[in-house]
Each structure stands twice: as C-alpha cells, then as structure tokens.
Amino acid sequence: MSLPGHFTYWITVFLMVAGLYxxxxxxNLVKKLVxxxxxxxxxxxxxxxxxxxxxxxxxxxxxxxxxxxxPLPHVLILTxxxxxxxxxxxxxxxxxxxxxxxxxxxxxEILRADAHAPQRGGA
Amino acid sequence: MxxxxxxxxxxxxSGRAGWLIAAGVSVASLAGALAxxxxxxxxxxxxxxxxxxxxxxxxxxxxxxxxAFVLVLVGLVAAVVVPFGRPAVAAEVxxxxxYLFYAMLCLALAGLNGIxxxxxxxxxxxxxxxxxxxxxxxxxxxxxxxxxxxSFQYLIMGTIGATFIVIGVxxxxxxxxxxxxxxxxxxLEAPGAARATLAALAFLxxxxxxxxxxxxxxxxxxxxxxxxxxxxxxxxxxxATKVSVYVLLRFWFTIFxxxxxxxRLPMPDIFLALSVLAMFVASGIAVYQRNxxxxxxxSSVGQIGYMTLGISLxxxxxxxxxxxxLFNHGVTKGAMxxxxxxxxxxxxxxxxxxxxxxxxxxxxxxxxLVIGGFSLIGVxxxxxxxxxxxxxxxxxxxxxxxxxxxxAASSLVAIAYVWRFxxxxxxxxxxxxxxxxxxGFAAPLVGGWxxxxxxxxxxxxxxxxVEAARRAAAQLLxxxxx
Numbered sequence: 001m002s003l004p005g006h007f008t009y010w011i012t013v014f015l016m017v018a019g020l021y022x023x024x025x026x027x028n029l030v031k032k033l034v035x036x037x038x039x040x041x042x043x044x045x046x047x048x049x050x051x052x053x054x055x056x057x058x059x060x061x062x063x064x065x066x067x068x069x070x071p072l073p074h075v076l077i078l079t080x081x082x083x084x085x086x087x088x089x090x091x092x093x094x095x096x097x098x099x100x101x102x103x104x105x106x107x108x109e110i111l112r113a114d115a116h117a118p119q120r121g122g123a
Numbered sequence: 124m125x126x127x128x129x130x131x132x133x134x135x136x137s138g139r140a141g142w143l144i145a146a147g148v149s150v151a152s153l154a155g156a157l158a159x160x161x162x163x164x165x166x167x168x169x170x171x172x173x174x175x176x177x178x179x180x181x182x183x184x185x186x187x188x189x190x191a192f193v194l195v196l197v198g199l200v201a202a203v204v205v206p207f208g209r210p211a212v213a214a215e216v217x218x219x220x221x222y223l224f225y226a227m228l229c230l231a232l233a234g235l236n237g238i239x240x241x242x243x244x245x246x247x248x249x250x251x252x253x254x255x256x257x258x259x260x261x262x263x264x265x266x267x268x269x270x271x272x273x274s275f276q277y278l279i280m281g282t283i284g285a286t287f288i289v290i291g292v293x294x295x296x297x298x299x300x301x302x303x304x305x306x307x308x309x310x311l312e313a314p315g316a317a318r319a320t321l322a323a324l325a326f327l328x329x330x331x332x333x334x335x336x337x338x339x340x341x342x343x344x345x346x347x348x349x350x351x352x353x354x355x356x357x358x359x360x361x362x363a364t365k366v367s368v369y370v371l372l373r374f375w376f377t378i379f380x381x382x383x384x385x386x387r388l389p390m391p392d393i394f395l396a397l398s399v400l401a402m403f404v405a406s407g408i409a410v411y412q413r414n415x416x417x418x419x420x421x422s423s424v425g426q427i428g429y430m431t432l433g434i435s436l437x438x439x440x441x442x443x444x445x446x447x448x449l450f451n452h453g454v455t456k457g458a459m460x461x462x463x464x465x466x467x468x469x470x471x472x473x474x475x476x477x478x479x480x481x482x483x484x485x486x487x488x489x490x491x492l493v494i495g496g497f498s499l500i501g502v503x504x505x506x507x508x509x510x511x512x513x514x515x516x517x518x519x520x521x522x523x524x525x526x527x528x529x530x531a532a533s534s535l536v537a538i539a540y541v542w543r544f545x546x547x548x549x550x551x552x553x554x555x556x557x558x559x560x561x562x563g564f565a566a567p568l569v570g571g572w573x574x575x576x577x578x579x580x581x582x583x584x585x586x587x588x589v590e591a592a593r594r595a596a597a598q599l600l601x602x603x604x605x
C-alpha cells in the first residue's frame with residue numbers, strides 16, 4: 001500500500017475529481033465539455049492501469065513472449081473512447097447551435113436571455 | 124434490428140420512408156418482445172451467446188422474466204407512439220431534418236432494447252450511451268431554442284451518470300475479472316464485502332439514479348421533457364427512465380444481491396426517504412406549473428418515486444408494485460404526453476392559463492388527459508390503482524401503517540395538479556385565443572386513446588401485468604420465478 005505503488009490510481013482520481021469540478025464550476029459551455037472529457041479520460045486510465053504489467057506485451061502465443069498485458073481492458077476502453085468522442089462531438093455541435101440561437105455560450109447569459117424572453121407558448 | 128434500420132433511414136433521406144421504416148421496426152420489436160416473453164414464460168431463462176463466444180467470455184444476451192417485461196413495455200410504447208406520431212413530427216420538425224429524426228428514434232429504440240436484453244455489464248454501458256446520445260439529439264430537435272439548452276444540460280448530466288456507471292463496472296471488473304452479470308454475481312458472493320465492492324455499488328447507484336431522474340438528481344428532466352418535440356417526450360417519458368429503473372433492479376438484485384444492498388447498508392432507508400420526497404416534493408412542484416408539459420414532467424419525477432419506493436421496501440408486493448408501475452406509468456404518461464402534443468399542435472400553446480374552456484373545443488383529447496390523470500392519482504379501475512394497491516400491501520407487510528399510508532397520501536397531491544388541468548379545461552370560460560381551435564390530427568389522438576384503453580384495461584383486469592410483474596419480482600428476489 002505504498003504511495004508510488006498506487007501512482008496510477010492517484011493520477012486517475014485526481015483527473016476524475018478535477019474534471020468533475022470543471023463541469024460543475026465553469027459557466028462556459030465549451031469548458032464544461034472539456035471538463036467532461038477529462039472526467040471520462042480518467043476512467044480510461046482506471047481500466048487500463050491495472051491491465052498493464054511491467055514488461056508485458058500483447059498476448060501473442062509464440063516463444064519468447066511469456067508476460068502478457070490483459071487485452072480486455074484495452075478493447076473495452078477503445079469502445080469507451082469512441083463513445084467519448086461521439087459525446088464530445090455531439091456536445092460541441094449543440095454548443096454551436098446554442099451560439100447561433102443565443103449569441104453566447106456563457107451559461108448565466110443564456111439563463112438571463114431566457115428569463116427576459118417573452119414566454120413563447122407551445123412546445 | 125432497429126440498429127440496422129437507422130442507417131437505412133439516413134440513406135433514404137426521406138421523411139415518409141423514414142417514418143414507414145421506423146414504424147415497421149417498432150411494431151416488429153413489439154412482436155419480438157411478445158414472442159420472447161412467451162418463450163421465457165414457457166422455458167425459463169433464455170440465453171444467446173453473441174457471435175457464438177460462450178459466456179462468460181463472449182457477450183451474452185440473457186432474457187428472464189424481468190427484462191422480458193421491460194422489452195414488452197418498450198416495444199409497446201414504440202409501436203404506438205411512432206406510427207401515430209407522424210403528424211406531430213411533421214408539425215414540429217423541419218422537413219429536411221425529418222429523416223434524421225426517425226433515424227435517431229430507431230437508434231434510441233435500439234439502445235433501450237439493448238440495455239434491457241444484454242447480460243454483459245460493459246455492453247449495457249454501450250447501449251446506454253447509444254440510447255442517450257440519440258435522445259440528446261432528439262431533444263435538441265425541439266422548435267424552441269431552450270430545447271438546445273435542455274439537451275445540453277441533459278448531455279452533461281447523462282454523461283456524468285454514464286461515466287459513473289462505467290467506473291462502477293470497472294471496479295467490479297477489477298475485482299472479479301469478468302463482465303458477465305451472472306458471473307460477477309457468482310464471484311462476488313464471497314463473504315465480507317470489500318471496500319471496492321461498496322465503492323462500485325455507490326458509483327453505480329448514483330450513476331443510475333442520475334439516469335432515472337430520482338429526486339434530487341432530476342434537474343435535467345423537466346426542461347428536457349418540456350422543450351423536446353412531443354413525440355420524443357411521449358417516447359422517452361414512457362421508456363427511458365423505466366429502462367433505467369430496470370438497470371437499477373438488475374445491478375442491485377442480480378449482481379450485488381439483496382443481502383448486501385438491503386441488510387448491510389442503509390440503502391433502503393436512503394431510498395425510502397428520497398422516494399417519499401420525490402412523491403411529495405416533485406408532485407408539489409407540479410401543482411405550481413403553468414405549462415402542461417412541464418407539469419407532466421414533474422409528475423413523472425414524482426411517479427418515479429413510487430417505483431423506487433417499491434424497490435426500497437424489498438418484498439414481493441413492493442417489487443411487484445414497482446415493476447408493474449413501470450408498465451402502468453409508461454403507458455399512462457406516454458398517452459398523456461401524446462395528448463399534450465395534440466393540444467400544442469392545435470392550440471399552439473400548452474400554457475394552462477391560456478387553455479380555458481378547451482374541453483369544449485377538444486373533448487376527446489381532454490377526456491383522455493383526464494383519464495390519464497385519474498391513473499396518476501390512482502383512481503380504481505385505472506392502471507395507477509393497481510400500483511398503489513401493491514405498494515400499500517407492501518407497506519403493510521413491512522408492518523408499518525405509515526408506509527402504507529404514504530402512497531395513498533401522495534395521491535392527494537396528484538389530485539391537486541390533475542385538478543388544475545380539469546379546472547382550466549372544463550370549468551373556465553373559453554379563452555379568446557382558442558376560438559378557432561378544433562380537434563387536431565386524428566393520429567396522435569388514436570395513439571393516445573390506444574394507450575389509455577390499455578391503461579384502463581390493466582386497471583380493471585390486471586391479471587396479466589401483475590402476474591408478469593410478480594414473476595419478475597420473484598426472479599429478482601429468489602433467482603427463479605415462482
């Protein structure tokens with residue numbers, strides 16, 4: 001249970017909390033998305049870290065390869081990265097549309113704009 | 124199948140063809156769900172190894188009494204909402220985007236079905252993201268610019284929730300070295316819960332609760348439901364949160380086991396408190412809403428309280444009540460949002476202050492909404508009554524009159540907000556803006572009435588739904604339907 005031994009975990013937790021903090025604390029929508037990305041990335045580390053052995057190689061069955069890294073987390077995280085990219089792209093696309101509609105991407109200005117806007121009926 | 128259909132719809136680039144395909148797919152998924160449910164009834168748990176990789180190594184699709192029930196609900200709502208929602212889509216979504224709309228609807232349906240059907244924890248996350256990402260897009264297609272902000276909010280909250288779920292799954296994987304749900308459960312059974320298991324449980328629970336909009340994590344829901352196109356609201360309100368409730372059930376009962384969740388941790392107390400708060404506070408907020416759709420959205424948050432209340436009681440009637448409420452509330456709210464959409468299209472507003480005397484103009488729509496409201500209150504002979512009945516029974520079985528009285532008492536709050544609509548539509552003088560308003564398009568009305576008819580039918584003759592829900596509850600609690 002040594003500090004350096006849990007190095008990856010410390011990094012992971014730091015990124016996780018930092019990302020979450022950015023999402024909550026920042027009013028700028030793009031910065032929120034950046035925070036969200038950092039948060040998601042920390043999870044990639046959480047999966048990958050324990051799957052890696054020092055000196056481990058890809059699981060190839062051949063003489064000379066005896067220590068393998070666990071390939072499954074890599075595969076899972078590849079999927080998670082794809083999901084993360086899709087989320088980020090969609091989020092940015094929505095920010096672009098918000099900017100077209102409101103002319104700003106600051107959360108408080110958007111809320112103010114809505115509060116002053118006449119209550120339009122309908123959906 | 125909906126997954127294949129989505130790119131097909133995009134390729135065709137035509138709203139009409141998109142609608143045809145989406146409608147066909149949703150009807151087909153209902154048929155598939157019913158066939159699966161029948162087989163589960165006859166043969167017990169079904170398992171399908173994807174790509175012929177044997178579980179626990181490959182991804183397994185596993186269907187038992189619980190998710191067969193959820194699949195039928197999702198299929199049913201899709202099969203009613205999509206075919207009959209066409210005029211509403213035509214009115215609210217720009218023509219050049221309509222084919223994309225149907226493609227997204229197909230994807231959402233695929234994601235929800237996938238969540239329900241899969242037996243693999245990581246696969247569940249992937250399907251969750253498929254359905255979530257497509258629902259962000261669907262919400263952003265609303266006409267109002269506030270739909271964009273609502274969608275963005277939902278995206279942030281939803282992604283945080285989903286990421287929490289991945290963290291939870293990751294911790295479980297690190298401990299057990301497997302992702303298959305049944306396999307995780309078997310390996311976790313070692314006595315003495317490790318800290319990491321508890322951490323995984325915490326992450327998963329918070330993540331899922333964000334997705335199912337349990338009070339106080341519901342902030343994204345009212346805006347998203349209010350500003351989304353009405354077809355989307357009807358579809359998502361009836362299915363998305365329900366599927367999340369299913370995910371919670373699956374993780375709690377199948378993976379962690381009721382023993383860990385309910386006996387060693389204060390989970391039931393926490394959930395009980397949150398559920399009761401949801402039932403009263405969210406319904407209370409609903410009373411003060413001027414916007415009909417927003418009122419219904421807050422009422423959804425309140426109704427989710429009933430589902431989690433039944434879960435937290437942890438006995439057969441309680442779980443039966445929860446599971447049956449998935450269906451009852453899904454059908455009721457789907458219908459009510461369809462009607463609200465019909466009003467929005469015909470009257471151009473869903474502001475209660477401007478809907479005075481609407482019942483004279485749109486008698487069928489208003490009558491449907493009122494019956495749906497009765498079901499939310501839990502008037503006998505509607506679906507909502509069956510749920511309340513089981514929750515009260517569950518409270519009594521726990522030996523607490525207070526618990527039994529709570530669902531009944533919260534009905535009073537529901538009466539208050541349903542009454543606001545009744546008062547506006549039936550009692551008030553006709554609002555001048557409504558002079559030329561007539562019953563809108565027939566299709567959403569027919570769809571809504573089909574759902575209301577189902578809601579009344581299961582209210583009067585509840586043997587089928589309750590039987591299915593009881594089997595599901597027994598499956599969760601004892602591992603086998605009884």
